[in-house]
Amino acid sequence: MVQVRLLGWKAAGLRCPDHEIDLTRAGGEPHHVSLIQMPNGTGKTTTLELLRAALSGPSAWPDSVMLGEYAPRGATGRGTFEVRLRVDKRRFTIEMALDFDEGKPYYRTTWTSSVARFTRPPSLSRVLTPEFTPFFIFDGEMAQDLLDPKKTRARQALEVQFQLSNLLRFQGYLDEYWDEKSRNVSAKGDKGLTQRKNKLADLTKRRDRLKVERTGLVKKITDLEARHTKLDAEYKARFDQDSKAQEEREHLEKEFERAKDNLATIATSSLSEARKPQNLSPRFTRGLQALRDNLDRLKLPESAAKEFFDELAHDAHCVCGEEMTEARKASILARRQNYLGKEDMGVLNAIKGAIKDMAGASPESYREAFEANLLRLRNAVRERDVAQNELASLEQRRLAGGDAELSTLKTQLDDLVRELDTARTRLSVLDMDDDGDQGDDTDSIKALAKKIKRAGDLVAEATQTRDIRLKTTILKRVISAAVTSASERIAQELVAATNKRLEGILTRSPLRVADICDSVVLDGQTRGSPGQTLALGYAFLLGLFDAGQVSLPFVVDSPTGALDKNVRREIAELLPKISQQLVAFTTSSEYEQFVPVLDRAAQGDVQYLTMFRLNDATRPLLDGLASESVALSANGALVSSKQFFQGFDSEAYGESQPARAA
């Protein structure tokens, strides 16, 4: 069990008077009970809250507005609050500085060494948190709150102490993780995956169907071509039965082939000529020639290159013979900008040379030669067309001769050619390249292949996303189930431990806890006496600390608060019994029926401290006090004396509570 003791604290430049509290006895051990009496308005609540914040670390300060509330009236700069603890045998110090100008808290902790941040001993990492400090630094209402079914203090305490709150936070992280992973994914649910799968299946089905069609088409085309060859041969054989027609056909076909070859040759040569820009456009050629002339006129490329000026500028002396100055150097380098680099000059010279060599003649001459070429091309086209027409008319004449079989063969041949054309056209559609803008109903097998790949990727993505969804859901379910069952078991153990402790404390009329749900639930009766309630609250918290293997001090504001005087007595007897160290803030109104009983119960190990603001009304109180029992600060006084404590009427020196910023 880790023993944690509060040794004292020090406040300066804050809303409460500057003060330093030392809770230790001569040997360095803290008193069993320390009572700190303060008039209202001295900053009792503020001190308690600062203590809690210092022990909780920077996350206790959600915003700068809240921080500003701890500044002394009208003050800026920094306030500091230092807490000294003992953890087992070692000192642990927390310094908290509140910068009111920046609105930021600064922490420095000293454990193994002094570091400028909030570093807790690992054994206290769950205890020194904003969630948990309210369970050992609290006001008189705390015990009541633990029993209040409308509040969930008991559950909170349990969740923090047993890390169930961490498990619940894991669930939050799982949600955040899922959000992040699915942020850029369009299909998040099962529905999206199904849609994507369907699309992939549709595309694949379509592609497979088209592939089957293509195989059929290729075979069909091969068959048709074979039939065509055969039928064409039959047709020609029949055609050639007229020997004169045969002679003419052979001649014309030869002529047609020659014309086609001629056209192909001329077309190739025309293309080759067209690739020379000077042939296409006299204007272009004229432009080139003018460019060359103008470059010459402008002396471009110049005889000097950029590099020449670099050399000049870096010489020890200027070309004029004078010494090289920064101004001269700058002036030379500025001129450099107007010149081309050596290599650029080379390119420009090559261009000029090419214009002279390849396009130096009269611009029109190139185009004229090209026109002549195009004219030859036109003639070759005509020649081919003529040959084709003559062949067609020979066929017409032969068919008109009344050979029925020839006509039939011709009709069959024409049908076959049409069929072949249709099949070839369809094949070209299936073999079409993917130009990227086809829809899902495209007949291009290549385009479909790409679409299938893309759809497959999307399915994989959606599958992965769905798996993350499923797995995070399963994990959240595991965590929820574990939290529920762990809560139940822990609650049972805590109930047993609390009841055992209560038996020891409330010997006369023991109170029993039945269950711990959101709040502590009593056995049988719904309410105990205020004293019983307080005892129960403390017993519950101690059980909680025990389970966490840590013994903590209790720091309580007005432990008996608004309670009846009879009850105070009961509580005063109880408090020293249930706590290893108790620090209580009180006012004189709580004194009666409380302090003397407490003193007795703690067997005299009680420290009496009285703190008040220094002003004209309180200054006379210091008269006649032994100087060693008084500690003065700029705005406050702390008196350590049982006698002074007993005689002090805190209500007489109370101040109205200064208004706080909302």
Added chain:
Amino acid sequence: MRVNENVIAALKKAASDSGQPKEVAQRLVAWLDDLATGSVDIASQSDAWTRIAGLLEQVKLPTDEAELALILGEE
């Protein structure tokens, strides 16, 4: 101040009840343990996500499609 035995037992049982391998519970306990010793901070999202990525690898999905749909339907 390590992880409470009740919490460890509850995680183990919940994992096995959901048909998950014991590594799932072990990893969750290790996470709590690291938080308890102060090795990591609960506020560290990057640590949390690394751990979650590791945890998800351990999680087994039911093979039955109907069961999967049921899990997603819960959300």
Added chain:
Amino acid sequence: MSFRLRNDAEKWFNEIEGELGLKFDIYYFCLMAGLAAVRRSPLTAADKPAFVDDFPGDYKVQQNLLLGGLIDAELRSQLGRGIGNADRPIVQKVVSQLLTASGASTHLSSGPEGGATRMNEYASGGFDVLFEQIPDKPRRLETFLRSYAKVIGDLESERQKAEDACAA
């Protein structure tokens, strides 16, 4: 980045691409039309990346003429007229902006203002011109060559008329 062709241009020429032998032929026909009409238009990210990095085949011989044509077109576009005696700085500027000796083997500089981009823009503008002037996509090389030569001729006389009108 070197020569880029618009997707629609490639598609428009696809029936004679086989007869042409070089994809650069398509680019060249577009470029010459763009230079003749002095028309540029930008390509978009949707257009395919460069199809070739250097002047291929026969075109390597024509490289310097095409570079000269680009410089001429760019100077005309910036000056709005022929080059005068005082234009030395602008000529130097245009030349160093469009050309690079040490970069690509095309000697066209890269970057958004560089020679490669500029030439691609003329080719793109030229395709717009061809598409407007030739009603049907080309189906036979022999027919296309003649209609293409005619379009270039027409564009020239049009430009000439416009320049004469300006000068008058």
